[in-house]
Amino acid sequence: MAEKTNMNNDIKKVLLSEEQLAERIAQMGEQISNDYEGKNVILVCILKGAVHFFSDLSRRITCHMEMDFMSISSYGNSSKTSGIVRISKDMDSSITDRHVLIVEDIMDSGLTLNHLTQLLRARQPASLKIACLLDKPERRECAISPDYVGFVIPNEFVVGYGLDCENYYRNIPYVGVMKEEVYQD
Ligand code: IMP
Ligand code: MG
Numbered sequence: 001m002a003e004k005t006n007m008n009n010d011i012k013k014v015l016l017s018e019e020q021l022a023e024r025i026a027q028m029g030e031q032i033s034n035d036y037e038g039k040n041v042i043l044v045c046i047l048k049g050a051v052h053f054f055s056d057l058s059r060r061i062t063c064h065m066e067m068d069f070m071s072i073s074s075y076g077n078s079s080k081t082s083g084i085v086r087i088s089k090d091m092d093s094s095i096t097d098r099h100v101l102i103v104e105d106i107m108d109s110g111l112t113l114n115h116l117t118q119l120l121r122a123r124q125p126a127s128l129k130i131a132c133l134l135d136k137p138e139r140r141e142c143a144i145s146p147d148y149v150g151f152v153i154p155n156e157f158v159v160g161y162g163l164d165c166e167n168y169y170r171n172i173p174y175v176g177v178m179k180e181e182v183y184q185d
Contacts, residue, residue: 007169011176015158016151018173021133024150025053028131029060032101032148037063041099044091046116047071048170049105052162053133053150057103068093074112083111083142085119100125105162106134109141117144134158134175157183 032041043065045054058067071089074082100120107113113130120128132146138155159165160172165183 007172010179010182012179013177014174015153015177016175021161025056026060028148028150029057033062036099039099040064041101042066042068042093042095044100044102045069046102046104049162049164050103053105054103057131066093072116083109083115085112085115095120095123095125097126099127102130104130104132106136107132107146108136108139110144111141114142114144
């Protein structure tokens, strides 16, 4: 990892600008508001990567909703997830018979969300859907896709707007492609 100076120096190119993110998230909020009108949905933020997306998306939803937060970690190393999920912070609410919308930063292999949705389905929600800001469908290793997608992106490692590399760069306000030399040393 390079020295922690100006994070923008570690970015090869801006993939999604702040304006592009705001515009698309407003559209997603409108669609979700229409789909969940009258249903009092629980929006579940998957920490930490979804933090900015959750905050911005929730403020574009006009129907009544509750917020909850979960933190999960998947066993495996940093570059390859095993897909076996451990819940390190569970949500506070019971979701039995409730409409649940999981809000996640990115779907890559899909293994993490595949396992998480299995765990949550056992709690018998009335419905369970996934909203992902980013989707890398080329990388999928199981039969799962998000119900709401912000942007389909190519198979490149991205950071910013919540997404991290070794827990840094989450505070960059846009989504950028990392310079390979930064994460390969
Ligand atoms: P999956 O189980 O392979 O779908 O992995 C999903 C998780 O991997 C996400 O929640 C992210 O934490 C992480 N991830 C996947 N691709 C990227 C990326 O390009 N940048 C940062 N994190 C990523
Ligand atoms: Mg992550």
